Amino acid sequence: MMAFDSVADFLQMGTHGGFVWSTYGLVLLILTGLILNTLQGRRKVIRQLKKRYLRESNS
Amino acid sequence: MTYLSFFKAECLTLFRSKQRVVNALLFFVLVVVLFPLGIDPSADFLAPAAGGIIWCAAALSVVVSIESLYKESYADGTLTQLVVSGLSLPWLILIKVGVYWLAMMLPLLLLTPVFAQMLFLPSDSLLVLLATLLIGTPGLFLIGSIGAALTVSLKQGAMLMVLLILPFYFPIIIFSTAAIKAIQFGLPYGGLLALLAAISLLALVVAPVMTSLCIKASVR
Amino acid sequence: MSWIWFHKLGSPKWFYQWSSKWATAVFLIGLLATLIGVGWGLGFAPTDYQQGETYRIIYLHVPAAVLAESCYFSLGVAGFVYLVWQMKMAPIFIKSMAPIGAAMAAIALLSGAIWGKPTWGTWWVWDARLTSVLVLFILYMGIIALQNTLEDVTLANQAAAIVSVLGLINLPIIKYSVNWWNTLHQPASFSLTKKPTMPMDMWLPLLIAVIGFYCLVAGLAMWRMQSEILLRERRTQWVKEKVMNDGV
Numbered sequence: 001m002m003a004f005d006s007v008a009d010f011l012q013m014g015t016h017g018g019f020v021w022s023t024y025g026l027v028l029l030i031l032t033g034l035i036l037n038t039l040q041g042r043r044k045v046i047r048q049l050k051k052r053y054l055r056e057s058n059s
Numbered sequence: 060m061t062y063l064s065f066f067k068a069e070c071l072t073l074f075r076s077k078q079r080v081v082n083a084l085l086f087f088v089l090v091v092v093l094f095p096l097g098i099d100p101s102a103d104f105l106a107p108a109a110g111g112i113i114w115c116a117a118a119l120s121v122v123v124s125i126e127s128l129y130k131e132s133y134a135d136g137t138l139t140q141l142v143v144s145g146l147s148l149p150w151l152i153l154i155k156v157g158v159y160w161l162a163m164m165l166p167l168l169l170l171t172p173v174f175a176q177m178l179f180l181p182s183d184s185l186l187v188l189l190a191t192l193l194i195g196t197p198g199l200f201l202i203g204s205i206g207a208a209l210t211v212s213l214k215q216g217a218m219l220m221v222l223l224i225l226p227f228y229f230p231i232i233i234f235s236t237a238a239i240k241a242i243q244f245g246l247p248y249g250g251l252l253a254l255l256a257a258i259s260l261l262a263l264v265v266a267p268v269m270t271s272l273c274i275k276a277s278v279r
Numbered sequence: 280m281s282w283i284w285f286h287k288l289g290s291p292k293w294f295y296q297w298s299s300k301w302a303t304a305v306f307l308i309g310l311l312a313t314l315i316g317v318g319w320g321l322g323f324a325p326t327d328y329q330q331g332e333t334y335r336i337i338y339l340h341v342p343a344a345v346l347a348e349s350c351y352f353s354l355g356v357a358g359f360v361y362l363v364w365q366m367k368m369a370p371i372f373i374k375s376m377a378p379i380g381a382a383m384a385a386i387a388l389l390s391g392a393i394w395g396k397p398t399w400g401t402w403w404v405w406d407a408r409l410t411s412v413l414v415l416f417i418l419y420m421g422i423i424a425l426q427n428t429l430e431d432v433t434l435a436n437q438a439a440a441i442v443s444v445l446g447l448i449n450l451p452i453i454k455y456s457v458n459w460w461n462t463l464h465q466p467a468s469f470s471l472t473k474k475p476t477m478p479m480d481m482w483l484p485l486l487i488a489v490i491g492f493y494c495l496v497a498g499l500a501m502w503r504m505q506s507e508i509l510l511r512e513r514r515t516q517w518v519k520e521k522v523m524n525d526g527v
Contacts, residue, residue: 010322020335023393024321027339027386031495034382038499042506049513049522205445209438212431219428223421223442226414230452258452265448269441272362276437 060144065151069158080162083124087167090116091174102179109178110188110239111232113171117192118199118228121163125203126220128159129211129274138211139278148274149267152204156267160200168192187242187252191235194252198259201266202227208273231258289366291508292517298501306498309491313342316488324481336394338485342492343386347415348450350380350496354422355447358440368504370436371511373443374426375503379496381419387412418446432511 004010011017073080094112095105105112132138141151168189175185206224210216238251287293320338327334354373361369391409392402403409422439429435477485512518 004322017332019333019393019397023336023339023390024317026389026393027343030382030386030389034379034499037378038502038506042502045506045510046522049509049518052513053519053523202445205441209425209441212434213428216428219421219424222417222424226417226421227445227449229414230449261448265445269445272437273441276434279433 060146062146062150062154065141065146066154066158069155073158073162077162079124079127080166083120083163084166084170086123087116087120087170088174090119091178095178106179106181107240107243109175109180110184110191111236112178113174113180113188114191114195114232114235117167117196118225118232120167121196121199122203122206122221122224122228123217124163125159125200125207126210126217128155128204128207130207133211133277138274142275142278148271152267152270152274153263156200156204160197163200164192164196167196181243184239184242187239187248190252191238191255194255194259195231195235198231198255198262199228201259201262205266205269205273208270208277211274212277231255234258288368289364291367291371291512292515294368295505295508298505302498302501302505305494305501309494309496309498312487312491313495314491316342316484316486316491319484320481320488324484325478327481330398333394333397336390338488340387340390340394341485342489343383343390344412345489346492346496347380347383347387347412349493350376350383351415351418351443351446351450354380354443355450358443358447361436361440362444370439371504371507372500373422373439375500375507377419377422377426377439379499379503381416381423383492383496384412384416384419388416418442 011021091112094108098104129138132141142148144151171189171192172185175188180188203224206220209223210220213219234251234254238248238255241248241251287297317338321335324335324338326332354376357369357372357376360366361373388409391412395404396402422442425438425442426435429438509518509522
């Protein structure tokens with residue numbers, strides 16, 4: 001059972017919809033950044049190591 | 060080398076490089092002067108803020124000046140000598156920090172009444188301020204010594220060291236200024252002084268060991 | 280009790296293989312639980328009779344604040360483990376955890392500020408709890424700065440461990456100051472040991488969100504540790520094989 005009667009009510013969040021939704025947006029941004037940073041760091045390490053190993057085996 | 064000879068050597072080195080201590084004291088004076096210049100020179104603002112201003116200035120001058128505590132002996136290799144001397148490194152560190160504390164805090168304690176007067180600190184608060192400085196600053200120096208040892212191998216380590224160490228000063232500053240505020244409101248402040256003493260004692264136990272760990276990792 | 284797991288934990292290779300099995304699953308469970316908890320809290324939990332709908336920020340604020348502290352606690356334990364046993368995994372853990380903890384502290388601070396505006400009327404209050412989270416954030420940033428500045432790995436390990444342990448000693452002092460200062464901030468609204476003061480259907484989604492955040496952080500930490508292990512163990516044969524065979 002929803003605590004709100006309509007979608008408009010849900011987006012309104014009583015009187016302070018802007019505060020609630022901006023918090024959720026901000027947190028989403030930070031968490032996505034953290035996750036992307038983690039995955040990217042992983043890819044970067046693997047790429048780096050691969051290059052290094054190839055260079056070593058060639059020389 | 061014995062502990063006593065190390066103590067004497069420390070005193071002598073510090074006496075010969077007294078400009079370092081003078082610089083730290085000048086820095087203290089400058090930070091204190093910043094507040095009336097930058098915020099408000101009236102007694103209404105300064106009298107209640109004086110304790111906090113003096114404490115912030117003291118903490119800043121300690122953290123900035125203690126950064127170079129091990130720099131010189133690291134550069135000329137005497138720090139390595141200390142590690143391999145066969146004496147207990149934590150005790151040597153305690154002596155070094157203690158000598159530095161004496162050299163810097165004695166003049167600072169003498170300066171404090173002057174600045175307390177200039178900042179319109181009520182005279183009954185002055186004694187509490189001096190007491191907090193006497194009890195609290197050993198904590199500042201001991202914790203600062205850990206930071207100095209952490210960054211001893213870095214050429215540009217000052218900023219990092221301030222960044223790392225200043226947060227650990229917060230409880231000391233909070234309890235000291237709270238004690239000064241307490242006397243201004245006529246509240247008991249003995250408990251706060253005891254807390255300060257507890258923090259300093261904790262630092263006394265923990266800091267020399269931690270500092271010696273950092274130094275050992277740095278001089279390898 | 281057997282201590283084999285503790286010794287196994289000291290081996291980066293063992294940890295890498297163990298965490299490869301679990302990381303994705305834990306992360307996805309965390310993501311799911313977070314979405315359920317937050318979604319439930321956002322749309323289905325009843326309206327608070329005092330704060331209206333604004334209280335729904337709690338479903339992000341409290342998990343992040345709990346995690347910011349838990350992460351720091353875990354850093355302190357890892358630092359202690361490193362100082363006592365010189366365990367290889369501990370500094371890897373510290374290095375991987377510090378940015379996550381910093382992000383959690385940042386979330387707690389920002390969401391708290393936005394929550395504070397409509398309820399207290401100001402973005403920021405110099406109260407002990409807020410200040411202590413700010414200090415926590417600065418401590419995290421200090422550890423990250425330390426790791427980035429010190430180039431010597433052994434020294435960086437030692438330094439990060441020492442700062443973590445010091446911070447752990449400092450945390451109760453900060454906590455004590457929270458109880459000692461009597462301020463605007465309400466007492467902790469979430470506790471596992473005490474009976475919840477909020478109604479069940481508000482508290483349950485919060486619990487799910489907290490568990491979700493824990494799993495999310497655990498998954499992310501495992502991934503970050505894996506990258507760090509690969510980097511640090513790059514001279515070993517197993518890493519080389521793993522990277523070259525794309526079995527990562």
